[in-house]
Amino acid sequence: MSAPAVILVTPQLGENIGSAARVMANFGLSDLRLAAPRDGWPNPRALPLAAGALDGPVAARAFPDLAAALADRTRVLAATARGRDLPIPVYGPGEAVADLAAHDAPAIVFGPESSGLENADVARADAIVSYPIDPTFPSLNLAQAVAVFAYAWRARAASDAPPAPAPIEPPAAKAALAGLLDQVDQELDQAGFFWPPDRSEGVRLRLRAALTRAGLSEQEVRTLRGAVKALVEGPRRRAREELARRADAKNEARDG
């Protein structure tokens, strides 16, 4: 599976070329082709927005026209939002990347910023890629259009690989969780929380369900046990300190 070339037909703004290069590099694409760029190539306005993508990750080359840019390609899709009278299949981005992935030397073609692809350019393509755009606000920025395609390509490639395990800690053994839940139960019992008794059992079970649902890890169970202990012991300690302080005050008053 070789990655598709991205072909921009007569791009007008160097900034958009730079932004497109940057997001191509983000998603692992490296072959950028400029067919008759309006301001020539290289274009210094592209560099700031490329954020380094044009210094190695992405190779950008200019061609005199679209025919030259896609000459070595075996499968070409044209990105366009507008409906066409041409008898060419229309894919969504997901279908498009699946189609391109099945070919050796694929490419996707984007038109100029203001006008989009001409029919003559679309007719060179094997299929159209049409994004699920809101028809009330259809004007998609060129670099954003490249971003969506590059993401869709990468997401497809990534989905072929086994998903990375989520870096969540494994949940605690149920015995450890039960220790926490029992501790909470007992402390709340002592605090008179489960009252009146006819309502208490439901509340007790709701608390257990909520804390169970969090899928707490061993360390989180330990942290929460410490937190519950601190909540109870803090006031106890302060009460003891207060008792000692009062006793001292009494003694001082007596001895003074």
Added chain:
Amino acid sequence: MSAPAVILVTPQLGENIGSAARVMANFGLSDLRLAAPRDGWPNPRALPLAAGALDGPVAARAFPDLAAALADRTRVLAATARGRDLPIPVYGPGEAVADLAAHDAPAIVFGPESSGLENADVARADAIVSYPIDPTFPSLNLAQAVAVFAYAWRARAASDAPPAPAPIEPPAAKAALAGLLDQVDQELDQAGFFWPPDRSEGVRLRLRAALTRAGLSEQEVRTLRGAVKALVEGPRRRAREELARRADAKNEARDG
């Protein structure tokens, strides 16, 4: 199924806000929230790149901070490329939009251009969204990140995928959850739990993440608030009773 709000935390460049608004409108999203935007709001630099999106299709509002911006949300995902030590599930964009579609008032949060989200912001989220970025060129432009999310959302809505199963009880609004987390924070602070200070911030965030992950309902939040109060007040009350008992004993000894 209600569309997610897009929250930008301290966006630096008005141009990126405008570009984000434009691509939101392209893909049918309309609720843009700016948490503490660097240059205030409104920002005239956003308008040219919004291409009209801020004149109706997208409503952009500024908030003093992230907590205020997500107060009415019931499910919040944080977009971040960096690995985190926080025990929060990590989704790809496809899983993320499926998750958000199952909730009534969802939101996705993006960090500032240069630094991304801070851990304290990520800890407010129910899950992380991580894009399948090429690790050799990971710096994704803010508006491009919004573009990919907006496309993924629209693509899911366009496909007739059955919605993910709804949770048993709808989760509480984030403002209610924040009330519980702040209460726990303050009581544990008073109890001297967060000690030593150099370790305390990590423990604080871990606690928040664990309680956030449970997806607590409004009623569960109320129950837990009552439970925390009882844990603290029970010992206080018993200490007061003990003080009163000792005072009585002293008085009896003196009067006896």
